[in-house]
Amino acid sequence: MxxxxxxxxxxxxxxxxxxxxxxxxxxxxxxxxxxxxxxxxxxxxxxxxxxxxxxxxAREISTPIRPETAIGAVVADDPPLYDRRSLAMMHLSEDRLGDVVVAERNELHRLEYVFRGRRPLxxxxxxxxxxxxxxxxxxxxxxxxxxxxxxxxxxxxxxxxxxxxxxxxxxxxxxxxxxxxxxxxxxxxxxxxxxxxxxxxxxxxxxxxxxxxxxxx
CATH class of the missing domain: 3.40.50.2020 (Rossmann fold)
Structure with a gap:
């Protein structure tokens, strides 16, 4: 080790x-x-x-079906970044992940407040x-x-x-x-x-x- x-x-x-x-x-x-x-x-x-x-x-985006597998990530207010291969393998589209992205972005903003308060990056x-x-x-x-x-x-x-x-x-x-x-x-x-x-x-x-x-x- x-x-x-x-x-x-x-x-x-x-x-x-x-x-x-x-x-x-x-x-x-x-x-x-x-x-x-x-x-x-x-x-x-x-x-x-x-x-x-x-x-x-930053927050990983996963799905309720396979929460242990990251298929994307989100940072600040940028559009999500997806692993296109994983999306295709799971037969998913970005549109179907809208609610997941909103939840992860809300959690992201909560974390930013925990770490920095109202101070910007x-x-x-x-x-x-x-x-x-x-x-x-x-x-x-x-x-x-x-x-x-x-x-x-x-x-x-x-x-x-x-x-x-x-x-x-x-x-x-x-x-x-x-x-x-x-x-x-x-x-x-x-x-x-x-x-x-x-x-x-x-x-x-x-x-x-x-x-x-x-x-x-």
């Missing part, structure tokens, strides 16, 4: 990102976590880079944005998040994860300018396989971590 927990993974990832930052001259770095699991990882990265930390909430225009999560399996929410950020004009868009599926990493690489992934095991069924402790991070815990980071930054 390469990582004891998310904090350890963040520390290891931070070491690589400090090297990455030292090899160039990143402009005005902003670290964004995909909550809740990405927050403890991203906190270590932001601390090492001396950068501000915030979150970009920081501007990413002209900045180096490092998007961090605790791992990359299917990559749907990550892809949706990267596309959302790209549309808002960052100078450089970086994805950083401790572990990821090689196939997903290869498919998502064109969505960002740089991609840092410490471990790419040949088979990755679930991200938690690569952590000794992969206990669930609650929204409340993640919000508390964010507040603690800002209090000591």
């Amino acid at each position: 390469p990582f004891r927990d998310r904090t350890h993974a963040g520390q290891e990832l931070a070491l690589r990102l400090v090297e990455w930052a030292g090899s160039g001259d990143p402009v005005d770095v902003l670290v964004l976590a995909l909550p809740p699991g990405g927050v403890p990882v991203a906190a270590e990265v932001a601390r090492a880079l001396g950068a501000p930390l915030d979150v970009l909430a 920081p501007s990413v225009d002209g900045r180096t944005v490092v998007l961090v999560d605790d791992g990359l399996a299917t990559g749907l929410t990550t892809r949706a998040a990267l596309r959302f950020l790209r549309r808002h004009g960052p100078a450089r868009l970086v994805l950083a994860v401790p572990v990821g599926s090689p196939r997903t990493i290869a498919s998502i690489r064109p969505e960002c300018d740089d991609l840092v992934c410490l471990e790419q095991p040949r088979t990755l069924h679930v991200v938690g396989e690569w952590y000794e402790d992969f206990g669930q991070v609650s929204d409340t815990e993640a919000a508390r971590m964010l507040h603690a980071f800002h209090a000591t930054a």
Whole structure:
């Protein structure tokens, strides 16, 4: 097991990102976590880079028939991003998922309030944005998040994860300018396989971590 927990993974990832930052001259770095699991990882990265930390909430879209299978993702008020292959296999159309999308978007806005209150997402225009999560399996929410950020004009868009599926990493690489992934095991069924402790991070815990980071930054 390469990582004891998310904090350890963040520390290891931070070491690589400090090297990455030292090899160039990143402009005005902003670290964004995909909550809740990405927050403890991203906190270590932001601390090492001396950068501000915030979150970009994203929600998976699934169906009542197969709630364990993600077929899409939604970020902010952007249109949903769907896995077209999964839609075809389940004989679903976007129109039939309207109620699901509304429910997930409502939950997304609730989460944004939990993490930021009424404070808006920081501007990413002209900045180096490092998007961090605790791992990359299917990559749907990550892809949706990267596309959302790209549309808002960052100078450089970086994805950083401790572990990821090689196939997903290869498919998502064109969505960002740089991609840092410490471990790419040949088979990755679930991200938690690569952590000794992969206990669930609650929204409340993640919000508390964010507040603690800002209090000591």
